Amino acid sequence: MADAEGEFVEYVSARLPSLHRTAFLMCGDAHLADDVVQQTITALYVNWRRVSRVDNVDAYVHRMLVHKLVDEKRLSWAKVRLLGSMPEPRRPPAPPDDELAERDSVVSALAHLPRGQRTVLVLRFLCDLSLADTAAAMGCSEGNVKSQTARALVAVRQVLGVSEMSGRSTR
Amino acid sequence: MTTLDEERIAALLRSAQVPEPRVDVGRAVRDGRRRRQRRRVGGATAVTVLVGLGVVSVVELGRPPTPPAAVTPILAASPTAAASTAAAPPVTCEASWLPQPIGGSVAVANRVDPTGRYIVGDIGTGNEDGRVVLWTDGRAGVLPASARHAAAVNARGVVVGTDGGGRGWVYRNGKLRFLATPPGYQAVLVHAVNSRGDIAGTASGAGESHQAVLWSAERPQEFRLIGRQGSGAIAISDDGTVVGSMDQLPYRWTPEGTGAALAVPDGYPRASVDSAYGEWAIGMVPGDRKGNAVQMLPVRWNLSTGAVTLLPFPSASGIAGTGDLLVDDGAPLVVAPDGTSRRLPGRPEVHSTDAGTYTANGISGDALTVVGAAYENEAYRPLVWRCRR
The missing domain is CATH 1.10.10.10 (Winged helix-like DNA-binding domain superfamily/Winged helix DNA-binding domain)
Structure with a gap:
């Protein structure tokens, strides 16, 4: 059972930079990227037994990441509605x-x-x-x-x- | 548009300056364990995990749990044989598929009401996008998308659960309503609903503060806090008795709100309750230390006598009002209070014989209906086992 956990840590450690790059480039927000990657790997841990059995683990993890990002965005849109206005920062x-x-x-x-x-x-x-x-x-x-x-x-x-x-x- | 353009974009994306990640793998493991424990309590998985005070639990990942040697005679039965292993009243069980109203490779039945009429489950990609499905007399209906992670269903088809944001909900007469989160707390975790529609759960706030809460299905905006800070509610019986925890101890509150600790087996520092029905409750105690991890062992309480017993199984996933235990040791097994057991049969079209092919998550009050799923070809399909005495 320690093997599977080791396997998880090994997989995530190797993929972390690329997952984070992916998240950052998708959302353009460093904090949000951190949050979303953290949430994704937590969910991945919870489902590792199931996920590690699928054919293309990377594709699966990317799907999780995209869903988390969409969820987070939805949440922040809801907050914007709640709080009035909160314009997205524009990058020069x-x-x-x-x-x-x-x-x-x-x-x-x-x-x-x-x-x-x-x-x-x-x-x-x-x-x-x-x-x-x-x-x-x-x-x-x-x-x-x-x-x-x-x-x-x-x-x-x-x-x-x-x-x-x-x-x-x-x- | 040329391929070279695309290559150029790819190269730019690969080399773009991005900030340093501030992501913590250790935290993911810790949070993930906690969530697995919650899901387990909610019935979605059968993994032996309990994060206790300063104790790292054994996490069973990637392979089916190994049954302890002491119970080999019971557990050695064929995983798909529908047989009573003793001269107890003969029970015959049959597995049938539950219809899937929507697509999804992870379709699992998680809970069944005490009568066996209502079943709740999840259908999705296994990717936090699952929809809650309620089967009524075998007919499937899908709950609104904002109802996520059902925890329980009662004999009137009232479903309760907690969405991904820690908001409790109740689905009743085709309507979804959200439960009030008590002031001072940020989230709730809803665990149970009794036949009267009393809903039990735990509110949690900053710094791991938490307290047991009750709601009513009819008035979801009202709530009543139980015990004091440090309490938690896991189950509620039809008369309003609440079973849960206070600090590190298993606990019970009378319908009037008077609390008393439940027994902890001799030689164990603490115990936790996972689920309860009628006069029975099941939970776990920390067993042998393995390195810096602890193997959690299942226990059963008789709430009318107060007696607690260690169970000779790797884990227990549910208990019926009859005292029958649902055990998942790689294949579903129902164990009667007298120790006789029956394996639940498989489906002929499922060819896999691996341990873990069938999972059983919930058992009805009379122990005659069990719900779960079968896993084959990278997909879970929801199943119900119906038994006759």
Whole structure:
């Protein structure tokens, strides 16, 4: 029985940085990302016996993460309604003149996207989930994932600068 | 849109500056254990976990619990044989599937009312998105989405539970209503409802403060605190007797609210109650230390005599008014007060014979209905066992 717990700790420790990166890029809020990852791994512990038996544990954990994020968002929207107004902080766009700035600017580009679009981008391109797994994680159709991805890519290219992106692509 | 664009986005996402994670794996394990314990109390799992004062419990993960050698003769029976192992009144049981009104690979029946007519369970992906399902005479209905984690159902089909945010709810006559959280507390945990609609649970607040609370299904905004701080309610009998805990001790309150500790087995420092029905209650005591962990052992109280007995099983998941115990040692087993036992049969279309294929979570007052699930091909399906004497 200690083995399973060890297995859990090993899995989570290895995946923690990537889970946290995923959560942060999806929500853009460091505290919320911490909270959501903490909640996700707690729920994972509770369900570890069941989860560790599924084929694709990573996909399953991503699904948990997305659900927790949506739950948290719902909760904070409810709070906003309750307390009147609580505008989301806007991040200033970073100057796109070196690679570091571009790395930061992808964060600010994400900040301008609707939640669904940033979620698809993160799941498909950071977490490398398939179309089907992304759809399953988000609880929507594959067609919906495709269209959200297309729109998100257009928006991100606009923010990052079309010329630079295509310049790099053809190099 | 080119693949290179996508690769570029992927590279940017991988290299984007993100803050250092402030996530604590140890805390996840601690909180997770506590939650498993709660769920276990609520009937969703059969894992032997109890986080006590300065004691780390044994967490049984990833493999079925091992029965202690002392009970091998009873436990060695075939996991799917429907047989009485003694000359007690012959009981025949049959397993049947419960209909699933919605999709979901984790569909489990958790609780049954004392008469066997109402069954509550959860259907979802196993991912905190489960919907509560109420089966009435075998017909399924889905509760509103804000009802999560049902804890109990009474003989009139009143369902109670606690949502993920620590808010208690009651579902009655097709309507969902939320229970008041007593002032000074942040959350409640609802455990039981009796045939009159009295609801029992525990309110919790800052710094692990907690207290037993009663509500009424008819007036969910009213509540009555029981005992003093440090109390907790787990079960409520039809006459209003509450069973729970006070500090580290098992406890009972009369319908008038007078409290008295229940016996703790000789040689054990404390005990906790998990569930109760009629004149019986079951719970756990801390057993042998294994490294820095403790194996929790199941116990049974006879509430009319006050006697407490250690049970020779790895764990007990429920008790009927007849004193019959529901034991899950890898396959469901019902043990009568005289020690005779019967294995609950499987379903012919389930091929898996692994321990843990069948789980039993709840037993009716007459011990003739047991509810649970079968696990095969990465999916749980809800089951009911109906028995005849």
